[in-house]
Amino acid sequence: MIKEEILNYFSISVLPNSNRHRKISLKVLDNKYRKYYTGVSLQYIVYDLLKAKYRKSEVCEVLCELVENNKIQPLYCPDVKKIVFERPNNIHNAYYRTTQKKVLEYLKTFIR
Numbered sequence: 001m002i003k004e005e006i007l008n009y010f011s012i013s014v015l016p017n018s019n020r021h022r023k024i025s026l027k028v029l030d031n032k033y034r035k036y037y038t039g040v041s042l043q044y045i046v047y048d049l050l051k052a053k054y055r056k057s058e059v060c061e062v063l064c065e066l067v068e069n070n071k072i073q074p075l076y077c078p079d080v081k082k083i084v085f086e087r088p089n090n091i092h093n094a095y096y097r098t099t100q101k102k103v104l105e106y107l108k109t110f111i112r
Helices: 002-010 040-049 056-068 101-110
Strands: 073-075 082-086
Touching: 002 040, 002 056, 040 056, 040 082, 056 101, 082 101
Parallel strands: none
Antiparallel strands: 073 082
């Protein structure tokens, strides 16, 4: 169930008004982020997307699997100074990409 919810979110069509970033924008589920936001943090996934229905450790296990299978891409976002997750093959991946090993280590710190 967690995996399906996360994958459904990352496959949502982009916002119609985000012309410049049409291929990369995520639909933000609240008003805290800019319209053209391309990646979401672990906190956003756990609390905003999944509404804290699952433990953070369960979500991290699923994210590990999705990262390992290249279903979502992690990158280090210098604006928020966090690892964020976005759709595979976004334009930012090459520039801000972080190693899969670092991301998995980060996620495993939350798994009990």
